[in-house]
Amino acid sequence: MKKTYKISREPEILKPDLCVIGAGSAGLSVASIAASFGASVVLVEKHRMGGECLNVGCVPSKALLAAAHRAQRVRDAARLGIGTGEGPVIDFGRVRRHVRDVVSAIAPMDSAERYRAMGVQVIKAEASFTDARTVAADGKVIKARRFVVASGSRPAIPTIPGLDQVPYLTNDTIFDLEERPEHLIVIGGGAVGVELAQAYRRLGSEVTIVEAGERLLGREDPEMAAVIARALRREGAVLKLGLSVERVEPRDDGRVAVVLAGGERAIEGSHLLVAAGRQATLEGLNLKAAGIRADSTGILVGRNLKTSNRKVYAIGDCVGGEETSGRFTHVANHQAGLVIRNALFGLPATPSEAIPRVVYTDPELAAVGLDEEAARAAGRPFRILRWAFADNDRARAEGTTQGHVKAIVTPRGRILGCTIVGPGAGELIMPWVMAVSRGLKASDLAGLVYPYPTLSEATRSAAVEFLKPATQNPWLRRLIGLVRRLG
Ligand SMILES: Cc1cc2nc3c(=O)[nH]c(=O)nc-3n(C[C@H](O)[C@H](O)[C@H](O)COP(=O)(O)OP(=O)(O)OC[C@H]3O[C@@H](n4cnc5c(N)ncnc54)[C@H](O)[C@@H]3O)c2cc1C
Ligand SMILES: NC(=O)c1ccc[n+]([C@@H]2O[C@H](COP(=O)([O-])OP(=O)(O)OC[C@H]3O[C@@H](n4cnc5c(N)ncnc54)[C@H](O)[C@@H]3O)[C@@H](O)[C@H]2O)c1
Numbered sequence: 001m002k003k004t005y006k007i008s009r010e011p012e013i014l015k016p017d018l019c020v021i022g023a024g025s026a027g028l029s030v031a032s033i034a035a036s037f038g039a040s041v042v043l044v045e046k047h048r049m050g051g052e053c054l055n056v057g058c059v060p061s062k063a064l065l066a067a068a069h070r071a072q073r074v075r076d077a078a079r080l081g082i083g084t085g086e087g088p089v090i091d092f093g094r095v096r097r098h099v100r101d102v103v104s105a106i107a108p109m110d111s112a113e114r115y116r117a118m119g120v121q122v123i124k125a126e127a128s129f130t131d132a133r134t135v136a137a138d139g140k141v142i143k144a145r146r147f148v149v150a151s152g153s154r155p156a157i158p159t160i161p162g163l164d165q166v167p168y169l170t171n172d173t174i175f176d177l178e179e180r181p182e183h184l185i186v187i188g189g190g191a192v193g194v195e196l197a198q199a200y201r202r203l204g205s206e207v208t209i210v211e212a213g214e215r216l217l218g219r220e221d222p223e224m225a226a227v228i229a230r231a232l233r234r235e236g237a238v239l240k241l242g243l244s245v246e247r248v249e250p251r252d253d254g255r256v257a258v259v260l261a262g263g264e265r266a267i268e269g270s271h272l273l274v275a276a277g278r279q280a281t282l283e284g285l286n287l288k289a290a291g292i293r294a295d296s297t298g299i300l301v302g303r304n305l306k307t308s309n310r311k312v313y314a315i316g317d318c319v320g321g322e323e324t325s326g327r328f329t330h331v332a333n334h335q336a337g338l339v340i341r342n343a344l345f346g347l348p349a350t351p352s353e354a355i356p357r358v359v360y361t362d363p364e365l366a367a368v369g370l371d372e373e374a375a376r377a378a379g380r381p382f383r384i385l386r387w388a389f390a391d392n393d394r395a396r397a398e399g400t401t402q403g404h405v406k407a408i409v410t411p412r413g414r415i416l417g418c419t420i421v422g423p424g425a426g427e428l429i430m431p432w433v434m435a436v437s438r439g440l441k442a443s444d445l446a447g448l449v450y451p452y453p454t455l456s457e458a459t460r461s462a463a464v465e466f467l468k469p470a471t472q473n474p475w476l477r478r479l480i481g482l483v484r485r486l487g
Pocket of ligand 1 (some may be wrong): 027045053054056058059062125126150152281283284315316327329
């Protein structure tokens with residue numbers, strides 16, 4: 001009889017400088033920067049290269065909003081004397097194609113091929129810790145000098161009775177819709193809910209937002225968030241605020257009914273979007289085996305973004321606890337740079353205090369540093385400087401006068417924070433980011449020359465507000481008199 005031999009193959013052992021888990025915004029940034037410095041990098045991704053931002057987050061949502069904002073401009077054109085007949089004709093199939101085309105055009109930047117060409121070893125598999133110094137993926141054993149967990153987040157699904165009995169959308173699926181929803185009900189009035197609600201409303205859907213909190217965009221300055229709420233209402237979105245969802249029911253005709261607490265009439269819609277926050281993706285990682293601490297908010301990090309295992313960092317959306325500066329792509333990128341500083345060069349990795357955030361509605365809302373509430377909570381004296389876009393010549397010319405700049409400064413003028421709601425707020429926030437980050441004063445921004453007529457002048461006007469009391473200063477008035485006498 002022929003003898004059979006069992007061939008037991010030893011697993012391949014890789015010993016790179018860095019092993020990065022997750023190829024979303026955070027993981028890709030770390031991998032590319034490390035590779036550019038000549039470090040050896042293994043990047044492990046179990047699903048799609050580019051993660052959430054490229055595939056189901058920032059990119060498709062901003063492409064959809066771009067189409068929606070274009071439709072609104074057509075509606076608004078009559079105010080400037082431009083006839084557009086019956087208003088915009090929305091071809092939802094083409095809108096969807098535009099969204100897909102934008103994602104496809106950016107995808108090569110995040111592709112495995114591009115990263116392999118940089119010298120990164122890309123493994124398409126789930127990564128799992130086997131002990132404090134080892135990760136297993138695709139039958140390979142990775143014993144890296146340092147690990148970076150960048151495993152991201154996914155939509156948090158609230159426990160609402162009946163939700164599991166109806167089809168519902170999240171940001172993972174809404175960009176695949178083939179047809180425009182007739183009536184989209186959105187659970188959650190945070191950034192995801194508000195941006196997508198305005199996008200669909202402007203593309204012609206009926207939209208209802210149900211938000212458990214008393215207002216939309218609960219983490220933003222209430223005065224500024226109210227401008228967005230007014231804009232949404234004016235465009236016909238229905239806002240149900242301060243109401244919790246009691247249950248969700250399917251209707252015989254395929255529609256969905258959302259029953260609200262407090263005896264409110266049930267809302268019936270064709271589609272339901274759950275946009276009720278995020279949950280860190282931790283399953284499959286086997287964090288316990290590596291001694292990495294996490295709680296319900298995500299992986300806990302300390303100084304230098306290190307986890308409780310000092311060889312392992314965590315960055316991006318998977319990070320929880322108090323340390324997180326928000327779940328944003330630019331935060332993920334910033335943290336990637338910090339990890340490189342620490343892991344490759346042994347330098348301290350101190351997160352910036354000046355992290356901006358933008359909600360891409362129209363008008364946009366952008367913020368950096370302290371807002372009024374945070375300044376009050378800090379218990380130190382401060383001043384508020386405001387400037388309305390209604391008093392900005394360019395905004396008047398464009399017919400986009402909603403909103404204002406609201407800056408928080410110390411009594412000596414040091415800029416502590418700024419929130420802008422208005423046209424292009426996401427672009428206008430940058431001098432304020434620079435000011436907060438570099439400890440600049442209102443006089444620094446007031447002293448710059450701004451081209452006329454630009455929206456940027458609203459920054460100077462707000463900053464000049466700080467200097468206005470000086471015009472009443474008796475010493476300065478006496479000085480003017482003295483100079484006058486000197487001829
Ligand atoms: C609708 C929407 C719009 C948004 N718009 C903006 C915006 O305009 N601006 C902005 O700054 N932010 C925006 N965000 C937030 C932004 O998308 C996230 O902050 C960012 O994508 C987080 O990047 P990340 O790399 O931490 O995580 P992710 O992009 O989620 O990447 C994590 C990757 O890790 C992989 N992974 C997980 N576990 C494992 C494992 N065990 N093994 C291997 N791979 C694993 C996942 O498959 C995933 O690809 C938006 C979010 C949403 C939902
Ligand atoms: N422009 C951007 O930069 C951008 C855009 C979208 C998302 N994001 C990121 O994604 C993160 C997640 O966004 P999000 O909007 O999903 O979360 P979020 O936490 O900002 O808002 C979720 C909202 O849902 C509400 N909610 C929760 N459960 C509810 C329930 N059962 N009924 C009614 N309301 C309920 C909450 O009160 C909250 O207001 C954001 O924090 C942000 O970091 C950024």
